[in-house]
Amino acid sequence: MIENWANHSRAIAYDELRFGRNRPSDLDGILILPDATIVIEYKCGESEVKGMQKKVLETLVDDAEKAGKRSVAFVARFYDRDPRNTVNAALCFVTEAYISNRWYDIRKLGFSLKQAMEQFMGGGE
Numbered sequence: 001m002i003e004n005w006a007n008h009s010r011a012i013a014y015d016e017l018r019f020g021r022n023r024p025s026d027l028d029g030i031l032i033l034p035d036a037t038i039v040i041e042y043k044c045g046e047s048e049v050k051g052m053q054k055k056v057l058e059t060l061v062d063d064a065e066k067a068g069k070r071s072v073a074f075v076a077r078f079y080d081r082d083p084r085n086t087v088n089a090a091l092c093f094v095t096e097a098y099i100s101n102r103w104y105d106i107r108k109l110g111f112s113l114k115q116a117m118e119q120f121m122g123g124g125e
Helices: 051-066 113-121
Strands: 029-032 036-042 072-076 094-099 102-105
Touching: 029 113, 036 051, 036 113, 051 094, 072 113, 094 113
Parallel strands: 036 072
Antiparallel strands: 029 036, 072 094, 094 102
8 A cells, every 4th residue: 555645656776775786676565464475566568577576576485485374476467557547456467476486377367466366365355
């Protein structure tokens, strides 16, 4: 949930926080429950998840699984490029999922993010 919309569109520059080849990466969403962790990366259009961003998603899921939690990372896409429009996260189209040390292309399932999360959690609440 964005609590301060005025600051939401401000860019954060990580350039001076480089340590060797590594630097911080942003994280779009994470839901931590007592028995599960869901990590979410939103992409506009067909932008690729790569580099440190991909490593962050994988590490969070892998570490949660090692701690005994069911865990997944979803790549959720939206296609409205107008920055004045709010993106409804629940309706984003899920194209990829990372679970148990493997990426899966799940676009053929046609899940919205809400549907994918409900499937992962066992049918919703």
